[in-house]
Amino acid sequence: MKPLREKLSSLVAEAFRTAGLDPSLGEVVVSARPDLGQFQCNGPLPAAKAAKANPRQIAQAVVDRLAHDDVFRYVSVAGPGFINLSLTDEFLATHAREMRSDQNLGCAPVASPQRIVLDYGGPNIAKPMHVGHLRAAIIGESLKRLARYLGHDVVGDVHLGDWGLQMGMVIAELARRRPDLPYFEATRSGPYPSASPVSASELEEIYPTASQRAKADPGFAEAARQATFELQQGRPGYRALWRHLVDVSVAELKADYDRLEVGFDLWLGESDAQPWIPPLIERLRAGGHARESEGALVVDVAEAGDAKELPPLLLLKSDGAALYGTTDLATLDHRVRDLGAQRVLYVVDKRQADHFTQVFRAARRTGIAPPAVGLEHIGFGTMNGSDGRPFKTREGGVMKLRDLLDLVTAKARERIREAGVARDYPPDEVERIAQLVGIATLKYADLSNHRAKDYIFDLERFSSFEGRTGPYLLYAAVRTRSILRKAAEAGLVPGTLAPAADDVERGVLLTLARYPDSLHAAFENRAPNILCDYAYELATAFTRFYQEHHILSQTDPARRASWLGLCDLTVRVLLQVLELLGIRVPERM
């Protein structure tokens, strides 16, 4: 089925056409002045400019050709030449009925689905996930669900940071602490113990320590570089040790992502790209794309019109080691050739914008990414503390994701106790509800910020349950379900939607009709905050409705059944949008 706005736009476009005007100007949008109409068309203004005519006369000419009494209740020309449109309640109700019987709730899949690889992880082995990883995970998860819902074929890859200098740091630090471990015997080639020599908690502590040591001690920094190089060269002890580190770390990461309800289809990492690097380098050398510069091997990426000079992408350091960009190019090569990606989206901190410009350009020049393959860096803003500086805990350290989740969940538990509503629920259900409320709070608070903007990480805000928050949306959905449940207990079933009887009910139907628009806008702009806005608007419109109209005590059976139908459609749309945000709703709360 067609979205409401498209139905209206094609009617108005047809009127433009018969008036001898450009039909593309007939686009209809939701009115900015609800007191004057439900929808508006601004097309007469640009049409008048093109025709050097009076816009109000143009608007009137269009209106005169717009005779659809079954669709429009009211059509008028206003201001400098706006066309205001309001629908008949019958037409609006018919549209809502179609939505209700459509399996996609009126949001048709895209015309040309693509295979999309979405890279939204980037957690580092040996570093605990902290609040900085939150955004990539939840923005990426939402975009993945949205793209999939719209019909795209999406592969989500965690793209682990499991290679490079950080691994060398951990190895060097371990060698310092426990030189007697068999992994450090230079001549040995195995076998090695099957159990990891380090625990998850030790691993979390070891990297920060090593990183600080490297800053203070040039000798240690050199040892870390050397270890990195030898790991890359395949030194058996280091490889065996590395395997342990990865396994221990991945188990922890999976637990954190599970708790966040963020999932990946692929658990590949930078290390998986390493075997692809030597042949790729050969290809680039043979193709004349790579050149020596200051001892390193580089691909030039500067272009004539650049506002600033972009340094070349470094493939190999002067010591022959591969770098970040090299791994990214090799990974991209794999995604295009082996995974068949038609579009690759990178949900990564926007501070890496230059890096992605380099990688994308290098990929274009070298043919790794043919022109038909879309490459996008979906940058997101930095998370700061309330002082506007990068976020730190009160003790000055980074806050672990796990601690944040615990904190929000504890707040949710407290709130549930205060509200007293779940007094007679089993304790394990209360706990499940607290988890869901915590996740909803966190995700909604983060996703409702525009993706690209820096934002203040405010614990108060992240654990607020009132107003425009995740819990508000859960509450709205749960209460609506509760009405349907009580109706079912009384033997009442949702029925055919009747035309709206007042502005509040009309408002719900109009908001429901915007559902496909909001999904498409959210995906096209890679902006989940558009979904957040929509979910909130739908929830408030409906909450207002049931606050003003008592559904179960309505004595007219047809009206009562229609209102229950409205509950049914609203809750289905709301649950779907929440699912696209990665927010799950409890049965009751």
Place this chain on the structure above:
RNA sequence: GCGCCCGUAGCUCAGCUGGAUAGAGUGACGGACUACGAAUCCGUAGGUCGCAGGUUCGAAUCCUGCCGGGCGCGCCA
């Protein structure tokens, strides 16, 4: 220095491919629980959209300059 991003109500933020009277939440104030759940709803107050020009019938939105803040700029990821 060069480049990118940001500056909207006391606070936190939407709105930015130009459209009419700039919206939410929060905080403040006032109202609504003998009916489907008050984590709710209704209302009031609150704005030189950083500043100055420009383009346009029309600018928070586009362009230029300035002020303020953040970030990035070759061998870390």
